[in-house]
Amino acid sequence: SQKIEQNSEALNIQEGKTATLTCNYTNYSPAYLQWYRQDPGRGPVFLLLIRENEKEKRKERLKVTFDTTLKQSLFHITASQPADSATYLCALDMIYNQGGKLIFGQGTELSVKP
Amino acid sequence: EPEVTQTPSHQVTQMGQEVILRCVPISNHLYFYWYRQILGQKVEFLVSFYNNEISEKSEIFDDQFSVERPDGSNFTLKIRSTKLEDSAMYFCASSVRGGYGYTFGSGTRLTVV
Numbered sequence A: 001s002q003k004i005e006q007n008s009e010a011l012n013i014q015e016g017k018t019a020t021l022t023c024n025y026t027n028y029s030p031a032y033l034q035w036y037r038q039d040p041g042r043g044p045v046f047l048l049l050i051r052e053n054e055k056e057k058r059k060e061r062l063k064v065t066f067d068t069t070l071k072q073s074l075f076h077i078t079a080s081q082p083a084d085s086a087t088y089l090c091a092l093d094m095i096y097n098q099g100g101k102l103i104f105g106q107g108t109e110l111s112v113k114p
Numbered sequence B: 001e002p003e004v005t006q007t008p009s010h011q012v013t014q015m016g017q018e019v020i021l022r023c024v025p026i027s028n029h030l031y032f033y034w035y036r037q038i039l040g041q042k043v044e045f046l047v048s049f050y051n052n053e054i055s056e057k058s059e060i061f062d063d064q065f066s067v068e069r070p071d072g073s074n075f076t077l078k079i080r081s082t083k084l085e086d087s088a089m090y091f092c093a094s095s096v097r098g099g100y101g102y103t104f105g106s107g108t109r110l111t112v113v
Helices: none
Strands: A002-005 A011-014 A019-026 A032-036 A045-051 A056-059 A062-067 A072-077 A086-096 A099-104 A108-112 B005-007 B011-014 B019-024 B031-037 B042-051 B054-057 B067-068 B076-080 B088-095 B109-113
Touching: A002 A086, A011 A019, A019 A108, A019 B011, A019 B054, A032 A062, A032 A072, A032 A099, A045 A056, A045 A062, A056 A086, A072 A086, A099 B042, A099 B054, B005 B088, B011 B019, B019 B031, B019 B088, B019 B109, B042 B067, B042 B076
Parallel strands: A011 A108, B011 B109
Antiparallel strands: A002 A019, A019 A072, A032 A045, A032 A086, A056 A062, A062 A072, A086 A099, A086 A108, B005 B019, B019 B076, B031 B042, B031 B088, B042 B054, B067 B076, B088 B109
């Protein structure tokens, strides 16, 4: 069966440390993988996208890796801040007819303590 | 920064009533989507829309659901006869095309009583 799974437990880290979130999937072949941030009661906010032929992507304090053999993506936030506290969603981007269809994981709740 | 705007932010409706959720996507985006999130669950794809027609839909998007782009700016989701299980947060999103980041709206919280 098809599955997409993120860290099952909430992640609590100290300010200044690196947060690492995991996304694993089975029986999908996404062309892209995307990461979103979601705050309570709000819509997802796009953070980063990585293509199937890319190994790593960076944007400021964020880094994403994508291993299509392991079917896994890692999302890192370096020098974390309390303002980074949110739920982070992994999404597989299934391309259809030039449009897209995102298949979301259940999210990992990150809490950064001062 | 351009935004996707959704109205209303909250809607309470009686079971069996019709509801229309409204969205204004980003003006230069070509692809429009509806997603929903039942409380405590994953964000789920409902439908994608391009060039005035549905390009993809999920099993959730049955005959009770329809989408429309009635003019050059609005994009609507209609639920014909609401059920209790339709209670959820509904998100509109738009993108330039697949393979680019999506911009989501803040959502409409639909409560069916």
